[in-house]
Amino acid sequence: MAKDPEHVHMEHDHMTIPKYLGVFAVLVVGTILTYWVATIDLDFIFPGANTLVALLIAFTKMACVMLFFMHVYWSPKLIWLAVVASFFWMAIMFAFTMADYFTRATGVFTT
Amino acid sequence: MQSADVIGSGFSETPKLNYLTNGTTLKSWLLTKDHKRIAIMYLISVSVFFLMGGIYAATIRLELLTPASDLLETGTYNKVFTQHGILMIFFFLIPSIPAVLGNFLLPIMIGAKDLALPRINLLSLYLYWLGGAIALYGLMQGGVDTGWTFYTPYSTTFSNSYVLAVGVGIFINGFSSILTGLNFIVTIHTMRAPGMTWFRLPLFVWAMYAVSLVMILGTPVVAITVLLVAIERVARVGIFDPAIGGDPILFQHMFWFYSHPAVYIMVLPGMGVVSELISNFSRKKIFGYEFIAFSSIAIAVFGFLVWGHHMFVSGQSIYASMVFSFLTMVVAIPSAIKMFNWTATLYKGSIDFSTPMLYGLGFMGLFLIGGLTGLYLGAIGLTVHLTDTYYVVSHFHYVMVGGQVVAYLGGLHYWWPKMTGKMYSEFWGKTSAMLVFVGFNLTFFPQLILGYMGMPRRYAAYPPEMQVLNIFSTAGASVLGIGMLMPVVYLLHSLVYGKPAGDNPWRLPGLEWRTSSPPPTENFEKMPVVTWEAYEFGEDNGLDLEEDRRRDLAPVG
Amino acid sequence: MSAHASDKFVYHEPGLQHQFEDMKQQEESVSIGMWLFLAQEIMFFGGLFTAYLVYRSRYPMAFAAASNHLDAFWGGLNTLVLIVSSLTMALTVYYAQKSNRNMQVIMIILTMIFGAVFLGVKGIEYTDKYHHGLVPMAGLNQRVKADKNAHHETEKPCWEVDRNAPPAVHPNPRGEFLWTDCSLAKLAQDENILTPSERFGYYSGGQIDIEKFKGIVRIFYYLYFVMTGLHALHMIIGLGLMTWLLWTAWKGNYNSEYYMPVEMSGLYWHFVDIVWIFLFPLLYLLGRHFNH
Numbered sequence: 030m031a032k033d034p035e036h037v038h039m040e041h042d043h044m045t046i047p048k049y050l051g052v053f054a055v056l057v058v059g060t061i062l063t064y065w066v067a068t069i070d071l072d073f074i075f076p077g078a079n080t081l082v083a084l085l086i087a088f089t090k091m092a093c094v095m096l097f098f099m100h101v102y103w104s105p106k107l108i109w110l111a112v113v114a115s116f117f118w119m120a121i122m123f124a125f126t127m128a129d130y131f132t133r134a135t136g137v138f139t140t
Numbered sequence: 141m142q143s144a145d146v147i148g149s150g151f152s153e154t155p156k157l158n159y160l161t162n163g164t165t166l167k168s169w170l171l172t173k174d175h176k177r178i179a180i181m182y183l184i185s186v187s188v189f190f191l192m193g194g195i196y197a198a199t200i201r202l203e204l205l206t207p208a209s210d211l212l213e214t215g216t217y218n219k220v221f222t223q224h225g226i227l228m229i230f231f232f233l234i235p236s237i238p239a240v241l242g243n244f245l246l247p248i249m250i251g252a253k254d255l256a257l258p259r260i261n262l263l264s265l266y267l268y269w270l271g272g273a274i275a276l277y278g279l280m281q282g283g284v285d286t287g288w289t290f291y292t293p294y295s296t297t298f299s300n301s302y303v304l305a306v307g308v309g310i311f312i313n314g315f316s317s318i319l320t321g322l323n324f325i326v327t328i329h330t331m332r333a334p335g336m337t338w339f340r341l342p343l344f345v346w347a348m349y350a351v352s353l354v355m356i357l358g359t360p361v362v363a364i365t366v367l368l369v370a371i372e373r374v375a376r377v378g379i380f381d382p383a384i385g386g387d388p389i390l391f392q393h394m395f396w397f398y399s400h401p402a403v404y405i406m407v408l409p410g411m412g413v414v415s416e417l418i419s420n421f422s423r424k425k426i427f428g429y430e431f432i433a434f435s436s437i438a439i440a441v442f443g444f445l446v447w448g449h450h451m452f453v454s455g456q457s458i459y460a461s462m463v464f465s466f467l468t469m470v471v472a473i474p475s476a477i478k479m480f481n482w483t484a485t486l487y488k489g490s491i492d493f494s495t496p497m498l499y500g501l502g503f504m505g506l507f508l509i510g511g512l513t514g515l516y517l518g519a520i521g522l523t524v525h526l527t528d529t530y531y532v533v534s535h536f537h538y539v540m541v542g543g544q545v546v547a548y549l550g551g552l553h554y555w556w557p558k559m560t561g562k563m564y565s566e567f568w569g570k571t572s573a574m575l576v577f578v579g580f581n582l583t584f585f586p587q588l589i590l591g592y593m594g595m596p597r598r599y600a601a602y603p604p605e606m607q608v609l610n611i612f613s614t615a616g617a618s619v620l621g622i623g624m625l626m627p628v629v630y631l632l633h634s635l636v637y638g639k640p641a642g643d644n645p646w647r648l649p650g651l652e653w654r655t656s657s658p659p660p661t662e663n664f665e666k667m668p669v670v671t672w673e674a675y676e677f678g679e680d681n682g683l684d685l686e687e688d689r690r691r692d693l694a695p696v697g
Numbered sequence: 698m699s700a701h702a703s704d705k706f707v708y709h710e711p712g713l714q715h716q717f718e719d720m721k722q723q724e725e726s727v728s729i730g731m732w733l734f735l736a737q738e739i740m741f742f743g744g745l746f747t748a749y750l751v752y753r754s755r756y757p758m759a760f761a762a763a764s765n766h767l768d769a770f771w772g773g774l775n776t777l778v779l780i781v782s783s784l785t786m787a788l789t790v791y792y793a794q795k796s797n798r799n800m801q802v803i804m805i806i807l808t809m810i811f812g813a814v815f816l817g818v819k820g821i822e823y824t825d826k827y828h829h830g831l832v833p834m835a836g837l838n839q840r841v842k843a844d845k846n847a848h849h850e851t852e853k854p855c856w857e858v859d860r861n862a863p864p865a866v867h868p869n870p871r872g873e874f875l876w877t878d879c880s881l882a883k884l885a886q887d888e889n890i891l892t893p894s895e896r897f898g899y900y901s902g903g904q905i906d907i908e909k910f911k912g913i914v915r916i917f918y919y920l921y922f923v924m925t926g927l928h929a930l931h932m933i934i935g936l937g938l939m940t941w942l943l944w945t946a947w948k949g950n951y952n953s954e955y956y957m958p959v960e961m962s963g964l965y966w967h968f969v970d971i972v973w974i975f976l977f978p979l980l981y982l983l984g985r986h987f988n989h
């Protein structure tokens with residue numbers, strides 16, 4: 030079978046070196062930011078605010094890596110589905126396990 | 141009638157080169173990338189594990205013939221039922237239908253030359269062998285006595301048996317299962333023949349898709365859980381250790397996150413096989429195709445939300461238990477949808493009571509009991525009485541043996557002519573199907589009553605007043621055992637002495653019946669183009685029911 | 698035409714396997730397969746994150762205290778190292794698409810170097826934990842003989858910790874897991890932010906029990922070693938993959954028409970990077986704001 034001239038690879042020409050460097054810069058800034066913000070006590074906002082901020086930054090970084098380094102942004106819907114489904118399933122595991130721990134009568138037996 | 145010539149006449153010669161004759165050296169088998177050969181190797185391997193698990197089962201039933209623990213010491217008894225469970229669940233039930241029938245038929249059913257990733261398929265077989273070998277090593281060395289559930293802290297801290305080796309075996313075997321599921325999903329997405337749309341797929345393929353989802357999303361969790369148990373045994377410290385503030389119930393959460401959906405890994409493929417059997421042997425388009433297809437997916441998804449029903453009495457929060465109990469009831473709905481649709485398919489069908497159909501009908505009866513008893517166990521109050529009794533044992537055997545194993549045998553008989561090109565003896569086939577059904581009920585129905593009376597599971601001894609029902613159960617187990625051993629004999633016999641089956645012995649429209657028996661290495665002589673809907677019987681499709689009847693009356697040469 | 702027997706003689710695009718009709722089908726299959734594998738990996742690490750979530754939410758103070766003994770500098774540096782390696786990996790794919798063999802090879806080598814640096818730093822950190830008695834498995838820590846001449850310190854409550862004092866060397870003849878500081882439990886008690894599990898999990902007879910607190914800290918370090926250990930194992934597998942990729946790229950196997958293996962290895966490498974992106978804040982940074 031001869032090569033199909035119409036045949037285009039899906040990732041071609043979406044990313045350029047400046048764009049890669051731009052994503053890289055965002056990741057570096059995110060890392061430094063998360064390092065710095067962890068030293069500030071954010072508990073005055075609400076308890077656990079530090080964790081929330083750290084996770085938000087981590088999710089942003091992950092999104093950058095996935096969308097641009099892993100080319101998910103230009104990938105077929107099925108790939109998106111696989112990504113979303115695996116995080117959704119992990120969330121199921123978290124949610125139903127924690128549903129037990131958050132409603133357990135811990136401390137009843139303490140004196 | 142344009143497709144009439146595609147469908148096998150039932151008298152065609154076996155083609156000169158099929159997948160069995162294309163290379164006969166041991167190397168050509170061990171290094172094959174042909175999904176059909178891999179399926180055959182799986183078939184042999186799971187049969188060996190099934191036999192070993194069966195021997196353990198026979199030992200258990202023999203011990204329970206008398207109230208005292210006289211045949212086995214209690215410690216030995218613990219090992220026997222543990223090993224029965226481990227071999228049957230991890231090395232037989234989970235791989236059986238997907239890795240044997242799925243591997244063989246999925247590519248053929250969708251009109252592909254092979255699975256999308258044949259090398260991964262072979263790797264998955266080798267992982268299965270490696271995992272099995274390591275687990276067997278553990279059993280040879282002295283075995284495990286934790287129960288197949290490996291509950292901590294007994295398994296991590298106290299058990300003096302070979303948990304580590306068996307755990308590593310299960311860990312490795314898990315990746316075999318993951319890779320099989322991964323391969324199936326990729327194949328169904330990318331390898332369908334022209335015209336094979338999603339809603340023309342046989343329902344067996346839908347079931348394989350659903351089960352693959354569970355394998356990919358569930359199995360890694362049990363892998364990491366078993367790994368944590370193994371590390372904890374080596375390090376003598378770990379997160380499940382209450383001595384340092386760890387929570388053994390977390391182990392149960394992680395274990396059942398996989399192991400409840402694993403029940404659906406076992407039974408969903410069975411449902412897929414039965415959908416094929418019921419429709420094809422009723423000579424009728426299946427009733428509610430979309431409902432059956434989507435109920436498989438619904439079972440796969442909802443099956444992940446109910447695992448806490450195994451932990452009602454283990455210290456889980458009562459509020460979580462209520463949620464899990466409710467969702468357990470919900471997951472019964474898609475299973476019921478399937479039952480109703482099968483029944484509706486039978487209605488006014490032209491039912492052919494061949495061996496596979498007998499197994500299929502047996503499945504419907506046994507799975508019904510298995511499913512309904514499951515609702516009792518999912519009820520949060522009633523389960524306090526029934527937990528850890530023979531009621532539970534009987535319930536899951538109704539689902540796993542009555543459901544999965546019966547469907548597996550039905551599927552094996554159904555596709556045996558395709559896989560080997562030979563027809564087995566119908567008489568012996570029907571006899572064994574009946575023996576399995578009768579023997580099974582005789583074994584496990586008394587156990588429902590015993591459990592309701594309060595006989596606890598996992599004990600070698602029981603009160604003398606329970607002996608009568610236990611004798612019934614053991615007697616039934618012998619019948620069941622004979623019924624299950626018979627196919628080994630007459631199927632192997634058919635390999636040599638069986639009549640050539642022809643390409644389409646059941647005269648059915650599915651793609652797998654439009655290639656030769658046994659199929660050639662690349663499955664089809666040329667790329668098939670699908671122009672018909674699933675389960676479409678009728679003249680247009682070259683399947684004339686009148687013609688069928690005439691032929692049934694005529695003596696077959 | 699019977700394609701089967703004569704398959705060997707039918708022209709195939711280089712790298713096209715027999716079960717596929719064309720390259721597009723093969724690429725699609727391989728890429729879906731890889732993503733499903735990554736989905737599997739997510740659930741694999743998901744089990745560990747569940748365990749982490751459970752204990753972290755039950756015992757936040759013990760986890761914070763334990764985390765503060767990890768060196769966030771090394772952790773942060775390693776994050777940066779992995780991000781750089783992710784960039785070079787992404788560029789490997791980019792140059793493969795551009796059929797630039799030399800740059801591919803350079804980028805793969807750079808990726809491998811950064812991967813190795815990451816593992817080296819991890820080694821430094823593990824050694825440090827060994828010296829400080831923070832390996833959860835008993836007997837695996839540095840053994841320190843009891844010094845007979847040392848003057849007996851007056852018994853202080855475990856929450857009175859002098860942060861400016863030089864780190865004390867505790868005798869540890871059997872290489873046990875060591876932990877003496879429960880100040881964060883005391884802090885939470887004073888500020889009345891103890892969780893119900895903590896009230897149960899740190900106290901014996903109404904007093905903070907350092908042994909109980911130590912148990913939870915030990916769980917943290919157990920999770921730390923398992924999580925980073927499995928991550929490091931993935932890194933090692935990734936380095937193996939890179940070695941193979943280097944060899945095949947050196948031979949010039951990849952060009953704009955065929956670069957699937959490069960891209961798939963890239964997906965794996967980025968995934969391992971993503972795991973670390975979460976491990977870093979969850980393990981290293983969670984208690985630092987208590988140190989102000």
Ligand SMILES: [Cu+2]
Binds near residue numbers: 399400403446447450
């Ligand atoms: Cu269940």
